[in-house]
Structure formats: structure tokens, C-alpha cells
Amino acid sequence: MTALFALATALLWGLADFGGGLLTRRLPALTVVVASQVLAVIALGAVVLGTGAWREAGPQLWFAVAAGLVGPVAMLSFYKALALGPMGVVSPLGSLGVVVPVAAGLALGERPGPGQFAGIAVAVVGIVLAGGPELRGAPVQRQAVVLTLSAAFGFGAVMALIAQASSSVTGLFLALFVQRVTNVAAGGTALWVRTRRGAPALPAGTGPRILWALLPALAFVGLADVAANGTYSVAAQHGPVTVAAVLSSLYPVVTALAAFAVLKERLRTVQAAGAGLALAGTVLLAAG
Numbered sequence: 001m002t003a004l005f006a007l008a009t010a011l012l013w014g015l016a017d018f019g020g021g022l023l024t025r026r027l028p029a030l031t032v033v034v035a036s037q038v039l040a041v042i043a044l045g046a047v048v049l050g051t052g053a054w055r056e057a058g059p060q061l062w063f064a065v066a067a068g069l070v071g072p073v074a075m076l077s078f079y080k081a082l083a084l085g086p087m088g089v090v091s092p093l094g095s096l097g098v099v100v101p102v103a104a105g106l107a108l109g110e111r112p113g114p115g116q117f118a119g120i121a122v123a124v125v126g127i128v129l130a131g132g133p134e135l136r137g138a139p140v141q142r143q144a145v146v147l148t149l150s151a152a153f154g155f156g157a158v159m160a161l162i163a164q165a166s167s168s169v170t171g172l173f174l175a176l177f178v179q180r181v182t183n184v185a186a187g188g189t190a191l192w193v194r195t196r197r198g199a200p201a202l203p204a205g206t207g208p209r210i211l212w213a214l215l216p217a218l219a220f221v222g223l224a225d226v227a228a229n230g231t232y233s234v235a236a237q238h239g240p241v242t243v244a245a246v247l248s249s250l251y252p253v254v255t256a257l258a259a260f261a262v263l264k265e266r267l268r269t270v271q272a273a274g275a276g277l278a279l280a281g282t283v284l285l286a287a288g
Contacts, residue, residue, distance in 0.1 A: 001235075010249070013248070022217070028203075030194060034188050074153075126276070253278050253279075
């Protein structure tokens with residue numbers, strides 16, 4: 001069950017990242033984050049009301065609040081790092097966030113077997129290579145590296161925090177709702193500050209109508225991201241966090257394959273090799 005839900009997480013996160021990447025070609029990145037999360041809040045709010053999940057409110061929801069605060073900061077750091085580039089260095093470094101939940105699992109006493117340790121090592125290398133790192137000839141600003149590593153730590157922290165935010169299915173709905181409300185509050189505040197400083201929230205000459213036109217895509221990104229957090233939480237609760245975290249972090253492979261299938265982007269040799277190693281690591285983890 002852990003492997004199944006973790007791989008579902010990778011699929012959902014990979015598709016959400018791909019969809020988000022397409023949307024940022026037409027809208028500012030922060031607008032995409034806030035708008036997609038608002039739609040996720042609406043959907044989750046209906047689920048919480050329908051299932052009576054609010055009855056499970058408790059101290060564990062502070063983990064969801066923390067995840068909701070860390071997530072937007074990590075995302076904005078990552079987008080800023082991508083702007084500083086080069087993307088071939090920033091993207092693979094961003095996937096190193098898997099180290100955080102793996103370290104948390106080890107600190108909590110998890111001890112994977114030799115085969116699983118080998119699978120973790122192989123998969124992590126594959127995840128980094130799947131991002132298509134530029135191994136030479138790529139000047140990198142120190143600020144870009146710092147921002148990327150900060151984002152990676154934030155992504156990993158969100159994975160670790162959300163796994164601690166609930167212990168039941170209905171509790172998970174409530175935790176995800178609280179996380180998303182916090183996301184919207186934090187991201188909305190940042191968007192308001194940006195607009196006050198003169199940065200437009202929407203492309204010039206478009207107005208709100210562009211949001212209506214892109215509503216299905218924004219809803220998909222927001223709901224896929226929520227569903228990924230949910231499946232990851234289930235995976236981490238039903239098996240070793242170390243295994244769940246590594247398998248869930250295969251999402252860069254999904255994003256690369258989606259770009260290949262939809263946008264006809266050619267996979268670089270290093271990306272193809274990374275995808276192969278990631279799949280090999282998956283087999284080792286599942287067999288372990």
C-alpha cells in the first residue's frame with residue numbers, strides 16, 4: 001500500500017508541476033499558486049462539511065498550519081531561483097528536498113533493509129538526473145543555489161509535516177483544508193504586497209477574464225496538488241516514511257515524461273538515464 005500511494009503521489013505532483021509550468025507561461029507564478037489554491041480550498045471545504053471532518057480538530061493541525069506557511073515560501077524561492085537560472089541546475093537541486101523526510105524517518109527509528117537502502121540511493125540519483133542537470137559550462141549565481149536549497153528544504157519539510165497532521169481519513173481532509181487555507185492566506189498576502197509595489201497580478205490588458213478562461217487548468221493544478229499531499233500522507237502512515245518519501249519524489253520523472261509526450265520536448269541523455277535509475281530504485285524499494 002505504501003508503494004502504491006507513494007507512486008500515485010509522484011504521478012499527481014508531476015502532473016501538477018507540469019500544469020503549473022504551462023500556466024506560468026500565461027500568468028505570474030504567484031497568481032497561479034494563489035488562484036489554484038483558492039479553488040482547492042473551496043473543494044476541500046465542501047468535503048470537510050460533507051464528512052463532518054471538523055469534529056477531528058486538535059493540536060495536530062498545527063503541523064498543517066506549519067506546512068501551509070512553509071509551502072508558499074518554498075515555492076516562491078524555487079520560482080525566483082528558476083528566474084536566476086540556469087534551470088538545468090536549479091531543477092535537480094530542488095528535488096533534493098527528499099532528504100528531509102528520509103532523515104526524519106531515520107531519526108524516528110526506521111531502519112530500511114540493505115536492498116531498500118540501495119533503492120533509496122539509486123532512486124535519489126535518478127531523481128536528480130531526471131531534472132536534466134547541466135554538468136558543465138553553466139554559471140550559477142550563489143543566490144540561485146541558496147534559494148534552491150532553501151526551497152528543497154521547504155518542500156521536504158512540507159512532506160514531513162503533512163504526514164504528522166492527521167491519523168484518519170477524515171482528519172486528513174481537515175488537515176489538508178487547514179494547510180490550503182494557510183497557503184491562500186500566506187500567498188494572498190504576498191500577492192497583495194507585490195501588487196502594492198507595482199507588480200501586476202494579471203497580464204496587462206487581460207483582466208479577470210483570463211482567470212475564467214484558465215479555470216479548468218487552475219482547478220486541475222490545485223486539486224492534483226491536494227490529492228498528492230493526501231496520498232503521500234496515507235503512504236507515510238502505512239509504511240516507512242523513508243520509502244514513501246523517495247517514491248513520492250519521483251515526480252520530476254513524470255514532469256519530464258509529460259513534457260516529452262505533450263510538448264514534444266526531447267529528453268536529454270542525462271534525463272533518460274535518470275528516469276531509468278529512478279525506476280530501478282523503485283523496483284529495489286518495492287522488492288525490499
